[in-house]
Structure formats: C-alpha cells, structure tokens
Amino acid sequence: MEPINLAMFMLATIWIGPFWMLMLIQPESERTSAWMEGPWFVLGPLISYLLTVALNPSGLIDLFSANPIQIADTLVVLLGTEEGTVLAWTHMIAGDIIVTRWMWKKALENELPILQTRLIVMMGVMLMPVGLLLHLLLNRK
Numbered sequence: 001m002e003p004i005n006l007a008m009f010m011l012a013t014i015w016i017g018p019f020w021m022l023m024l025i026q027p028e029s030e031r032t033s034a035w036m037e038g039p040w041f042v043l044g045p046l047i048s049y050l051l052t053v054a055l056n057p058s059g060l061i062d063l064f065s066a067n068p069i070q071i072a073d074t075l076v077v078l079l080g081t082e083e084g085t086v087l088a089w090t091h092m093i094a095g096d097i098i099v100t101r102w103m104w105k106k107a108l109e110n111e112l113p114i115l116q117t118r119l120i121v122m123m124g125v126m127l128m129p130v131g132l133l134l135h136l137l138l139n140r141k
Helices: 005-023 031-036 041-057 060-065 068-079 082-109 116-128 128-138
Strands: none
Touching: 005 031, 005 082, 005 116, 005 128, 031 041, 041 082, 060 068, 060 082, 068 082, 068 116, 082 116, 082 128, 116 128
C-alpha cells in the first residue's frame, strides 16, 4: 500500500480507538461523556476521507459519472483500489462510531447494566448489525 494511503487508513483507525475504548471500558465516567460530547470523535475519519478524495478525486468522479445501470461494476473497480479501500474504511468507521455513540447514550439513559452496555458498544464497533440488534433487544424503554 502506498504510504499516503496507509497513513490515511491508520489515521482514521487510530483516531477512533480512544473514543471507542472509553465507551467500552468506562461507559459511565464523566471523562467518557466529555470526550463523546462534541464532534471530535469523527474528526480523524473525516480528515482521512477528505484528504484521500482531494489527493485522488478520479475515483469519486468515476463513480458519479458512471452509467447508473453499471453502478455496481463501478463500485467494484473503485473499492478494489487503495484509495477506494481507504474511502470505504473511513466511511464504515465514521458511521460505526456515530451509531455506537448513539447506542451508548441510549444504554446510559435507559440505565442498562454495564455488561449489556459494553456488549452493545463492542458489537457496535466490531459487527454493527449485531450491535444494532442487541441495542433494539436490550433498550426497550
């Protein structure tokens, strides 16, 4: 992988780590609440995404200028590139952290047991569909 693409991939991944770990390890702490209050938790993936697009806009240009009937084929080509991988990864983890933050907040509001909260957070980051299912099953209030 080209160094710039690897750097963008790692920036997004490493940036998310502390926010995710706080929600997982200390879900009820004031520090976690303070860290998760503002928009900072998505800044790393956002910067990585925007820099990747700025350095190689042709992938998105190809996606938007493609024949709508062949959009899946265009996506296969785009996602098969280093830049496409970085864009897909940053897209996924940005969405994961936003939705996980929402599920974490709801778990706290509903006063779920800490183990259930941790399970929801863990699955929210690792397997989002499973995390969402757990959220729906455990947050019935």
